Amino acid sequence: MRNVYDILEERGYIEQVTHDGLREWFDKEKVSFYIGFDPTADSLHIGHFVSAMVASHMQKAGHKPIILIGGGTGMIGDPSGRTDMRSMMTRETVQHNVECFKKQLSKFVSFEGENAAIIVDNADWLLKLNYIEFMRDIGAYFSVNRMLTADCYKRRLEKGLTFLEFSYMLMQAYDFLELYKRYNCSLEIGGNDQWSNILAGADLIRRKEQGTAFGLTFKLLLTSEGIKMGKTAKGALWLDPEKTSPYEFYQYFRNVADADVKNTMCLLTFLPMEQVNALCDVEGEKINEAKKVLAYEITKIVHGEEEAKKAQDAAEALFGGSGNLESMPSTKIEALPISITDLLVATKLAPSKGQARTLIEQGGIAINDEKITDTNYMISEINDYIVIKKGKKTFHKVEI
Secondary structure (H helix, E strand, O other), X not given: OOOHHHHXXXXXXXXXXXXXXXXXXXXXXXXXXXXXXXXXXXXXXXXXXXXXXXXXXXXXXXXXXXXXXXXXXXXXXXXXXXXXXXXXXXXXXXXXXXXXXXXXHXXXXXXXXXXXXXXXXXXXXXXXXXXXXXXHHOHHHOOHHHHOOOHHHHHHHOOOOOHHHHOHHHHHHHHHHHHHHHHOOOEEEEEHHHHHHHHHHHHHHHHHHOOOOEEEEXXXXXXXXXXXXXXXXXXXXXXXXXXXXXXXXXXXXXXXXXXXXXXXXHHHOOOOHHXXXXXXXXXXXXXXXXXXXXXXXXXXXXXXXXXXXXXXXXXXXXXXXXXXXXXXXXXXXXXXXXXXXXXXXXXXXXXXXXXXXXXXXXXXXXXXXXXXXXXXXEEOOOOOOEXXXXXXXXXXXXXX
C-alpha cells in the first residue's frame, strides 16, 4: 500500500506540516487522526468537500478517522477567515445540525471495519468545563501576544474581536488534547485557514503531556483566480439535495473554468492520476470531455450513481440533444395563463417581480430557446412542459 502522504502530495492537497517526520510516521504505524466540522448549518457545503476527501484517502490507507463535530465550539464560532462575528446558535439547533452532518459524512468515510471512523462531539467535554479550572489548567499555556499574531485574529481586530471569539483557539487546542488522551490521537488535519489553531493544539500536547503531535493542513478549494469555489447565484453549493439539487450540483462542475478542471479533479474525485492527466492535459474544446467526467464523478460521490446518471442525462438533453429531463429542477403550476414575471418568481429564478423584469429587460430569459423581451408576456399554453433558460447555464422545467 502506498504511503498516504505521497498520495496527498501527488494530488496537490498538502499545504503545511507542523514538523518533519510525518511521512515516516505513516510508514511505521496506523495513525488515529481527527478533523473537525463546526455545525453552523444543517448541511455540509462544497467548502467541506476537500476535508472529507482527505479523511477518506487517509482511511483507505489504513489510518483511523475521528470526526469531531463542534457541538461546543459551534456555539462560539470560529473567527478564521471571518471579518464579522458569527450568529449565536441554540444547543437544539447545533444538535440538529450534528445529526445532518453524520449522515452526509458517511458517504466519505466508513464507520465499519478494522479502522472504522468514529464521530465525537466536543460538547461532551466543553460544555462541562469549569471556567476557573480551565483557565488555570489550559490558559496558562497560551501567550496573548503570540495569539494576536495569528491571521485568524488579525482580520477581526479591525472590526473588533470579542473575548468569546478570542477563546476559540483555546477550545480547539483543548479538543486536540482531549482526543490525544482519550483516543491516542496524534494528528489533526484541516484547511490552511486552521493553521494557527492546529499549531496551538500540537504545542499544548507537547508542553502539557510531553507528547508528540502533528498537524497537517491542505489547500482550500479555490479557483485559478484565488476565489473560493462553490459560490452560486443562490448562495453556497450544498451537499444536501434539498438545498442544491443533484442537477444543479452537476451543472456547477460541468461549467467550471477550463483552468480549474485539473485541480478540481485531483482534489474532489478518486480517479487515478494517470486518468486525470490523460483527461486534463489537452488543449481547446477537448477539455469539455474532462468537465463531463468531473461533474459525473463528483455528483456520484455526493448523491450516488443513480442521481449522477439522471443529472448527466438531463444535461445531455439540453446540450447534446439526447437523454431526458427527468432530474432537471422543475415546478408544477396549477393554472394558466400566468405572466412571465409571476412564473419567474414561482420557480425561484427571480426573488421578486422587479428583479424578474430586470432579467427580461437585460435579455437573460428564454422559453424553449426563444428569448423573451416583453415584461408583460403571458404563458397561456403548455404542451407537457416548457423549459425556462436563465442566462447561459440555469434551466428550469415547468409543468401544469
